[in-house]
Amino acid sequence: MVLKKSNKTAIVTGSSRGLGANIVEFLVYAGFNVVINYNERKKDAEILAEKLVLKDNIRVFGGDVSKFSDVKRIVNKTLMEFGRIDVLINNAGIHKDGTVHKLDERSWRSVIDTNLTGTFFFSKAVLPQMKKQGFGRIINISSVTALTGTIGASNYAASKAGIIGFTKSLAREVGKYNITVNAIAPGYFDTGMFNDFTLKMKNKIISNIPANRLGHPSEISELIKILLLSNYLTGQVFVLDGGYSIGFQM
Numbered sequence: 001m002v003l004k005k006s007n008k009t010a011i012v013t014g015s016s017r018g019l020g021a022n023i024v025e026f027l028v029y030a031g032f033n034v035v036i037n038y039n040e041r042k043k044d045a046e047i048l049a050e051k052l053v054l055k056d057n058i059r060v061f062g063g064d065v066s067k068f069s070d071v072k073r074i075v076n077k078t079l080m081e082f083g084r085i086d087v088l089i090n091n092a093g094i095h096k097d098g099t100v101h102k103l104d105e106r107s108w109r110s111v112i113d114t115n116l117t118g119t120f121f122f123s124k125a126v127l128p129q130m131k132k133q134g135f136g137r138i139i140n141i142s143s144v145t146a147l148t149g150t151i152g153a154s155n156y157a158a159s160k161a162g163i164i165g166f167t168k169s170l171a172r173e174v175g176k177y178n179i180t181v182n183a184i185a186p187g188y189f190d191t192g193m194f195n196d197f198t199l200k201m202k203n204k205i206i207s208n209i210p211a212n213r214l215g216h217p218s219e220i221s222e223l224i225k226i227l228l229l230s231n232y233l234t235g236q237v238f239v240l241d242g243g244y245s246i247g248f249q250m
Contacts, residue, residue, distance in 0.1 A: 007084070008084075009032060009034070009035070009078065009082040009083075009084050009085050009086055010027045010032045010086065010087035010088070010089065011035040011037065011074070011075075011078060011085060011087070011088050012024050012034065012035065012036065012037065012091055013037045013065050013088075013090055013091050013122055014037060014038070014039070014091045014092025014093060015038070015045070015048075015091060016037075016038040016041040016044040016045035016048060017041060017044050017048075018191045019091065019141070019186065019191055019217055019220055020091040020092075021044075021048050022191065022218070022220065022221065023089055023091065023220065023221060023224065024052075024058075025048075025052065026221035026224065027087070028052050028057060028058060030225070031057075032086075032087065033057045033058075033059075033081075033082045034057060034058050034059075035058075035060075035061055036049055036058060036059070036060045036061070037061055037062070037063060037065070037074060037092065038060070038062050039062065039063065039064050039065070042060075042062055045060045046060055059077070059078070059082075061074045061077055061078070064114075065090075065114060065117075065118030065119075065122060066110075066113035066114050066117055066121070068125075071118075071122050071125050072125055074125075075122075075125040075126055075129075079129060084129065084133060085126050085129045085130065085136070086130075086133070086135060086136060086137065087137045087138075087139070087228065088123065088126050088136070088137070088138045088139070089138075089140075089141065089224070090118065090119040090122055090123065090138070090139070090140045090163075091141045093114065093141065093143075093159075093160075094110065094111055094114045095111060095155075095156045096110060096111055096156075097152045097153050097156070098152060099151065099152050099154075100154050103154065107155060108155045111155040111156055112155060112158065112159050112162075115156070115159035115160060115162075115163070116158075116159040116160075116163060116166070119163055119166060120166060123138055123140075123166075123170060123181075127174065130174075130177065130179050131174070131177045134177060136174070136177070136179035136180070137179070137228050138170070138179065138181045138182075139181075139182055139183070139184060139227055140166070140167050140183045140184075141184055141186065142160045142164050142183045142184065142185040142186075142237065143156070143157075143160040143185055143186060144185050144186065144187040144188075144239060146161035146163070146164055146185060147161075147185060147245045148244070148245050160185070164183055164185070167181050167183040167235065168235045168237075171234045171235030172235065175235075178231065180227070180230065180231065181234055181235065182227050182234060182236050182238065183237045184220065184223060184224070184227075184237075184240060185238065185239045185241070185245075186240050186241065187209065187215055187239075187240065187241025187242055187245070188209065188214050188215065188241070188242075188244065189214055189215040189216070189217060189220070190214040190216065190217070205244075208244060209241070209242045209243060209244045210242060210243030210244070210246070211242030211243055212242075213242065215240060215241070215242060220240065223240060
């Protein structure tokens with residue numbers, strides 16, 4: 001556990017619960033100043049901030065990642081509080097499931113706007129500061145669903161696949177500024193959205209994972225640590241799924 005304030009700052013979007021909350025805890029204890037972002041779950045975000053030891057290193061900023069005005073406000077407040085932004089982890093994501101012929105336009109757009117457009121908005125907003133610093137790490141949370149597809153979640157799969165293309169393109173644009181951009185495509189983890197599934201669906205998913213278990217949130221943090229330290233890993237997609245994507249069966 002680190003007990004001193006860092007001069008490095010990270011923003012984690014959609015981090016009031018699930019994998020985002022676990023990432024926040026990792027970064028705080030690694031010594032980062034951390035901005036917890038939430039949209040609707042203010043209480044969860046405040047509870048998370050309160051339970052962490054290094055409260056002076058944490059700020060809780062609400063805002064909808066699909067609205068550029070909210071994103072710019074959060075970035076500006078972060079700079080006012082900490083003076084720099086070194087790490088952006090685009091984690092915010094929602095799902096509104098339905099097969100294509102039943103999926104309504106609103107459900108399609110809201111998932112794309114949050115998951116994909118939100119990633120674009122936040123990346124765009126932090127780049128001027130990262131370029132000024134000559135340093136930055138952007139990590140986009142995609143999903144194994146981007147690689148396998150899944151019945152009833154075409155909007156979610158499309159948004160997460162879009163993140164992969166966005167990651168590779170942005171990495172080409174900003175590499176010369178010592179800014180790396182990578183994506184993590186998690187499989188199924190024992191937290192967050194997995195808890196929304198029925199028991200039958202949970203058992204079916206686990207049966208398709210060669211590792212025969214769900215992922216642990218700490219395994220995401222271990223990968224993030226590597227990406228934060230490396231100056232040469234960029235434009236890559238790291239699939240962390242226990243082999244789910246190679247053993248996937250419809």
